[in-house]
Amino acid sequence: MLQIKNLQAGIEDKPILKGIDLSVNAGEVHAIMGPNGSGKSTLASVLAGRDGFDVTGGKALYNGNDLLDLAPEERAREGVFLAFQYPVEIPGVNSTYFLRSAVNAVRTHRGEEELDAMNFLKAVKVKMKELGLGEDFLKRPVNAGFSGGEKKRNEILQMTMLDPRLAILDETDSGLDIDALRIVADGVNRLRRDDNAQVVITHYQRLLDYIVPDFVHVLNDGCIIKSGDKSLALELEEKGYDWLIKEAA
Amino acid sequence: MSQVDTANPAVEPVEAFTKLEQNGAALMPLRKAGLARFSESGYSTLRDEDWRFTNVKPIAELPFRPTIDPLGQGIGQDQLGNVTFGQLDADRLVFVDGHFNADLSQIGDQPSGVTVTHLVSGLAGLEREAGSLSGGDDNPFVALNDAFFTDGALIRIADNQCLTKPVHLLFVTTAGKDGEAAHIRNWIIAGANSQGTIIESHLSLGQAATVTNVVTETRIGDGANLEHVKFQDQSAKAFHLASLHSELGRDARYAFHSIALGARLSRNNLRMRLAKPGIECVLNGLYMMRGQQLADHHMIVEHAAPHCDSHEYFNGILDDQSRGVFHGRILVQPGAQKTDAKQTNKNLLLSDDATANTKPQLEIYADDVKCTHGATIGEMDDDSIFYLRTRGLDPSTARRMLLHGFAGEIVERIRHDAVREELDALVWGRLEAVHKFD
Structure with missing residues (x-):
């Protein structure tokens, strides 16, 4: 589904990603871990198409096509979803209106019929309940004045409604207490299928107790320095990152 | 201040006064005092702190033509059918170039104790009230209005009464000559525990460089709850000057919304006096400008009593070479403890040539208050x-x-x-x- 080959990217003249290789197949969950500043969020941003990052080498293929050549909205419509570390507050834009527009943009691209207001509401209310979001949520502007936990649950709600093939979750656990973490993780796990994949970016092992990965990769200084199965995450939890960084050096 | 250009006085003040006297001799002291104040001050200039960003020189240079008499061309209902709020289920008072038009107006059954009429017909006994809220203002346009206002709305809601329908005040200008100026005076008196919604809209049917100069005095009683929506959508050559003077009683709720879309230059002076405890006052505004337009909102919210809340929210969308001006002064008088005053002004510039001038100002003489302000100017x-x-x-x-x-x-x-x-x-x-x- 996703093949990243020797991907190099940076901001202005500062290299951040220095040759990433990663292969994600349908049905898999990959965790990307690493210390602060290792390039985790940059990788997420580059894959989602955020402005301001220069790709200086390598490539990223999504279902065999050049992902980096697509505009952010084209990636979204093709099934790539980024759950933001810091979801953006958009005062004045009603959550229902926003989410229905997004869902219908993706549906139209897939050749599906647009959801009318009734059917949309019916669908979204079920998902909101699963995520513990109150009904007033739909009347509020997107993320405006939301608590940290509400913002993260909103990301998962959007992800649920857009039903992506490839979901990238950028530090979705940050700022969540243990109850909220469980709700968010359950939401992600409900979406796991044989025909989709998830890339979970996190600093801490804690999230991986709930979203159990098939593969764990450690990113340091813009490169993946070690890959393994879920036991690698436990090892990191116990020993920290330093031993790996020394080993790699 | 600059002197009035009297080189081409299309209307002589003396002649105008003779006619205006027929609308009520008791108003003549107010008119004369207004004219005297204006003669002294002239139009404001950029040197006046309150007018630093808004140049009224183009108004000063227009011929002086207050529309003391109705202008010739009448308008029909067909011209008003499609205007904004024209289909709203409301009592409607229509003023054409500052003159009441009974044929176009519709006033339904309001409860006894509610008066909805035009000022000239209902003024008896109120003459001394006119100017009692706006009189202290040194705004030259208020002085001009005192001198030359022809008519306007009078809304009185007795204690414990509600407007059963909103009242729509529709002001249209038909003027075809530059400088023709409608001076309009509105009086709104909401008694204790009264309620109502008032919509005030200003539209142009003519395309000349006309002036609308409206002064509204609003007295809001204890426990009253009033919503006032002002909608200005005049032609791109028009000048619009408005001054709102409100005094609020104990536990009153007042929401004033200013939607400014039109006119070459518009200025809204908002003067709120929170005179008694427990008041909630919201001033809420949107201006959307393009071309060479300018919209200016200039407010003073005076907290004269403790335990009052005031919130100002103003958003501007500025395109082309247009300008948005915001001046928000919150004045907390000694003793106005537990004041909660919030103010925001946000400007979105859609063009490199658009400008926003924003000036929040807090003046606080009490020590137990919560006052915040914030202003932003930026792109999307x-x-x-x-x-x-x-x-x-x-x-x-x-x-x-x-x-x-x-x-x-x-x-x-x-x-x-x-x-x-x-x-x-x-x-x-x-x-x-x-x-x-x-």
């Missing part, structure tokens, strides 16, 4: 656009959504459903029609 937020794009929305839809949201923040504070919905659709349509999204 890239992070927000990116966020929307990652959800599958194309850039033009994303921009449109943000712009709509920015205007929507203000519009959604209007409580009257039909008014809010009509304005929302209008603002949406205007953004679609006028502003480029790609």
